[in-house]
Amino acid sequence: MTTPPASEAPLLNRRDGAVAHLRFNRPQVLNAIDAGMAGAFLSACKSIAGDASVRAVVISGEGRAFMAGGDIASFGEGPQAIADTLIAPMHEALQILAGLRAPVIASVQGAVAGAGMSLALACDLAIAADDARFNLAYVKLGTSCDLGASWNLPRIVGLRRALEIALLSDGIDAAEALRLGLVNKVVPAAALEAETQRLAARLADGAPAAQGMLKRLMRDALGHDFPAQLQAERQGFAACAATADFSEGVAAFLEKRPARYTGG
Known part of the structure; x- marks a missing residue:
């Protein structure tokens, strides 16, 4: 089987130094997810997880939208096919991204709907163009959500507001x-790419172990009671303090210079 040209691939995967860029590339359908895109996204996330040189990840969409949700034209294949070929690989990919030490940035414009909104919520940080429009939208198709929206949305906005966003599905x-x-x-909108790159470069200059530990602590916190979280923080600090980057950070502070983190 031949590999399609990059311009025709459903996902563009490139590196800019320590920053990995994953760009959905089905602009003709507002980057709606189909099985091919989901599989490509999972493959790219697995590759990033195995590459310690990646220090930040940017997820974006080609064209005038970030992502308009799932590709409804493919839904006629039946619910089990959708679950197996679209939802399952996307869920696996999101678990990989959540477990990365590298911060993950959603860079969004235009339509950010359905699975697109769920995906943006799942990222560690999100930067939006002023033309971005969000809509969870699942209820308009007579279904509930996927890609972690029910986990992430209440944690970001609170339960009552999350239910309002999900049940009414008004545009935001x-x-x-x-x-x-x-x-x-x-x-x-014209500054989105440059501002995203600026943020990604700043994060890529950080200490990977510390960033990864902070991600884990923040994501796990609501599942712990206070004593358990304090213990997790103590263990996390000890693990980070044993790294060369911690020594570099302390030295840089005392010497009043920028730290140069190497990931050690």
Whole structure:
């Protein structure tokens, strides 16, 4: 089987130094997910997980939308086929991303709907163009959500507001998304790529062990009682303090210079 040209591949996967870029590439259907895209996304996430040189990950969409959800044209294959060929690989990919030491950034524009919104919520940080429009949308198709929306959304906005967003599925513009905490920053559409790259480069310069530990602590916190979380923090600090990057960070602070983290 021949590999399609990069311009025709459902997912574009490139590196910019320590930053990995995964870009959904079905702009003709607003990057709606089909089985091919889901499989490519999982494969790329597995590759990133095995590459210690990746220090930040950016997930974006080609064209005028980040992602308009699942490809409804393929839903006629039946619920089991959708679960096996679309939802299962995407869920596996999201578990990989959550477990990475590298921070994961969603860079979104235009339609951020259904699975696209779920995916943006699953990332560690999100930056949005001012033309972004969010809609969970699942209930409009007579179904419940996937890609972790039911786990992430209540943790970001609270249970009552999460239920409102899910059950009513009203559109949310970029300014409201920022107010609700669905995104970390809103920028002019023309500046989205540059601002995303600036944020990714800043994160890629950080200490990987510390960033990974912070991700784990934050994501696990609501499943722990307070004493258990304090113990996890103590163990996490001890693990980070044993790294060369911790020694570098302390030395840089005392010497009043920028730290140069190597991942050691």
